[in-house]
Amino acid sequence: MKKPNKKTVILSVIGLIVLIGVAVGAKFISDITKPQDLFEPEIDESESEEIDPREMFDSSKINILFFGLDKNEYRDTVINYEVYRADTIMLATIDTDDNSVDIVSIPRDTYTTIYNTSGMDRVNASFAYGDRHKEEYGNDSMEAGADYLMNTVKELMGGIPIDYYMGIEDMDVVTEIVDELGGVEIDVLHTLYADKGKDRSTVRVEKGLQVLNGKDFQYYARYRAYPEGDIERVANQQHILKSLFDQMKKTESLLKIPALFRLVSDNMITNLSFRQVSALALLGMDVEMSKLNTQTFPGNFGTLAGKSYWIVDEQKRVEMIQDLYGVDVSQRNQMPTTDRISSLSVGLGKNTIQVGEGTRLTIRASTQLGHQLSMDVNDTQYSVSNPGVIRINEDNSIVGLSPGTTSLSIRVDGVAGSVTIQVLGDPNQTDDNAPPTGDDAQKDEEEPSQEESPQEEESSSEEESSSQADEIESEE
Structure with a gap:
């Protein structure tokens, strides 16, 4: 039997690759022209008497x-x-x-x-x-x-x-x-x-x-x-x-x-x-x-x-x-459009952190109608006794800026709460790369100018809010 030469083998391989490419391309085109076949929702096979x-x-x-x-x-x-x-x-x-x-x-x-x-x-x-x-x-x-x-x-x-x-x-x-x-x-x-x-x-x-x-x-x-x-x-x-x-x-x-x-x-x-x-x-x-x-x-x-x-x-x-x-669902109880706070609790993930380290602030409120809410710091009135020590972000994260102790007071609807946080100096940090404090820290927190700021499209802090606390419980 005559052994195929090298050129014939190469051409055969190329031909096979082309055929595979054409087949894959044809399958791809066939698939995307039938979108209903590409989207198959997961089926819940668990037993339940409720209508799915x-x-x-x-x-x-x-x-x-x-x-x-x-x-x-x-x-x-x-x-x-x-x-x-x-x-x-x-x-x-x-x-x-x-x-x-x-x-x-x-x-x-x-x-x-x-x-x-x-x-x-x-x-x-x-x-x-x-x-x-x-x-x-x-x-x-x-x-x-x-x-x-x-x-x-x-x-x-x-x-x-x-x-x-x-x-x-x-x-x-x-x-x-x-x-x-x-x-x-x-x-x-x-x-x-x-x-x-x-x-x-x-x-x-x-x-x-x-x-x-x-x-x-x-x-x-x-x-x-x-x-x-x-x-x-x-x-x-x-x-x-x-x-x-x-x-x-x-x-x-x-x-x-x-x-x-x-x-x-x-x-x-x-x-x-x-x-x-x-x-x-x-x-x-x-x-x-x-x-x-x-x-x-x-x-x-x-x-x-x-x-x-x-x-x-x-x-x-x-x-x-x-x-x-085309789906029938049960009508739930209508929520009220007004409610007020009856109590407030404020906590920290850690009360002592290092310079440059972060922790998380949790603010929880109970309402007069029995609802339990987690709150964002920008939904409150808050003050810091020593502002140069920490920075508070909109997402309720707190970052240590300089060594010291400061208290954070929170007030909502006339109800108040507070926590104390201590920031320790980083022993491995030199003066050249120390984080800014005082007036310098405040300047660093300011947003860039109108023309250069990548933040200018971001949401208003007064309206942004999310729960960053542990899971909350509501009235059954």
Whole structure:
């Protein structure tokens, strides 16, 4: 038998590789043109006498939770945030039969039960609760937070299946995406002032139709200096989303989504595969603007224990779930829109820390109606007896700045509490790299200038709040 020469073997191998490549490519194309086959929700096989909402849910619909965190370079590297919260939350329902998309924006201040706890808090705090259980997720804080957020929203929505999520870990990546698209044309509905609306003497973005670059796009998306605060911001985000989708559809930029996904994947938190993302991008080309519908989760403004919340309208919640998903859920007891604090407790993870070391502040309140709440330091009136010793961050983390002892006093609704913290000097630290104290520390805490600050799009400290304490308990 004649032995094949080397050239023949090489050509055969190349031919085999080409055939495999063609087969894989054909399979990929076949898969992404059938999105309904790529999304198979998990089935709960546990025995239960209760009706599972999954059994009533249309199998042609895919629910994906989209969210963005209140994280950026300034918070991550300058003031050393330890945990983050979901700043924007949207649940998208994609119908593969009629090529429609329904999006429900969930206000971040929505007061709801937190997954895997017995307590209630703002829905955006659920991501931070997950961080405390990251050991169960291989010490992956992002996966833990996303799972807690997804399951918290699932419960809020009456148990409908939500098996997929996609989040932006660092909101600065939005700037990168928009600039990659060459900007986005949007009719800006309001004049946007500088410093998140605090500086009314300087216009940051003019009202009217214009092309926004990435930085201005993100500023508009996160701007909340409106009469109705975050609720009005939610409406503007829906307007922005539709403008972005319309432009991407007209310019066929939706087909760039897989490439954009790979470009920013390091800053994405998702359990979607590249194949699934590609299928959704292709499906998006068939979605008409008239079939892209948005609404806000129903509720009313409320104040519980001095904190601002979005209180769920329970009757409208039931109606919305039936209208959107065809699922019947029981109507829960209606929460009050007002309540006051009866007692307050303040604690620290550690009362003694080293310079440069951190600890966590916990603030818990009991209300007159029997609710137990965890509070964020910026929802309180607080004072420090020796400010140069510690720095208090919005996420309730405390960092030691210089040796000394200081007391921290907290007051909410006329009820007060306090703790004392001691900071010890670092024996290994030289004068050259010692942390700033006094006036220098205060300067370091100031945000960068308006034009250079990567923090300028971040949320208002008065409205941001999350529970960073241990699990809280509510009245049965």
